[in-house]
Amino acid sequence: MRIGHGFDVHRFGEGDHLMIGGVAIPFDHGFVAHSDGDVLLHAICDALLGACGHGDIGRHFPDTDPAWAGADSRALLRHVAGLVAEAGYRVGNLDATVLAQAPKLAPHVAGMAERIAEDLGVAVAAINVKATTTERLGFTGRGEGIAAEAVVLLMRRDREAVDE
Numbered sequence: 001m002r003i004g005h006g007f008d009v010h011r012f013g014e015g016d017h018l019m020i021g022g023v024a025i026p027f028d029h030g031f032v033a034h035s036d037g038d039v040l041l042h043a044i045c046d047a048l049l050g051a052c053g054h055g056d057i058g059r060h061f062p063d064t065d066p067a068w069a070g071a072d073s074r075a076l077l078r079h080v081a082g083l084v085a086e087a088g089y090r091v092g093n094l095d096a097t098v099l100a101q102a103p104k105l106a107p108h109v110a111g112m113a114e115r116i117a118e119d120l121g122v123a124v125a126a127i128n129v130k131a132t133t134t135e136r137l138g139f140t141g142r143g144e145g146i147a148a149e150a151v152v153l154l155m156r157r158d159r160e161a162v163d164e
């Protein structure tokens with residue numbers, strides 16, 4: 001088994017929606033980013049890459065490379081899922097938290113989990129997405145941006161799960 005952790009932040013800029021967990025959420029700002037700015041999927045990519053010892057998202061998709069300008073982060077996640085499989089692992093479970101004063105994310109977390117499960121090729125029961133405010137404290141609390149963190153457990157593909 002291998003464990004991985006990911007963390008990401010994007011600040012708000014101009015726009016009318018936020019991409020979070022592959023879901024487009026109407027909002028009075030967008031994210032400033034090289035890609036679509038999906039802060040949750042970026043944290044998940046980093047958790048997966050960390051767990052299988054493949055560095056981080058910036059190593060695989062440099063923000064200096066025009067190839068990733070405006071990229072759909074679900075495509076990045078699917079690429080990372082392929083690297084996990086090549087390394088001989090599968091996702092046991094994944095737990096993530098989005099830190100956002102606004103918008104209200106609870107109505108969207110099930111849709112995020114469905115998309116993440118689809119991209120990782122696992123049952124939706126293996127994916128848990130949560131949201132929390134930071135009680136108006138810090139940059140998220142002041143409404144300057146959103147942060148996300150993710151923890152993932154990888155299991156060897158050639159071994160039966162003993163504790164699932």
Ligand SMILES: Nc1ccn([C@@H]2O[C@H](COP(=O)(O)O)[C@@H](O)[C@H]2O)c(=O)n1
Pocket residue numbers: 099100101102103104105106107131132133134135
């Ligand atoms: N952007 C957010 C933040 C939180 N939620 C939901 O509200 C619950 C309470 O949040 P606190 O920060 O006050 O603990 C939280 O457990 C989420 O269910 C949300 O939907 N969107």
Ligand SMILES: C[C@@]1(CO)OP(=O)(O)OP(=O)(O)OC[C@H]1O
Pocket residue numbers: 008009032033034035036037038042057058059060061062063064065068069071
């Ligand atoms: C996703 C990438 C793609 O170029 O760019 P950004 O959208 O700026 O996101 P970040 O979380 O800074 O991660 C770095 C990059 O890999």
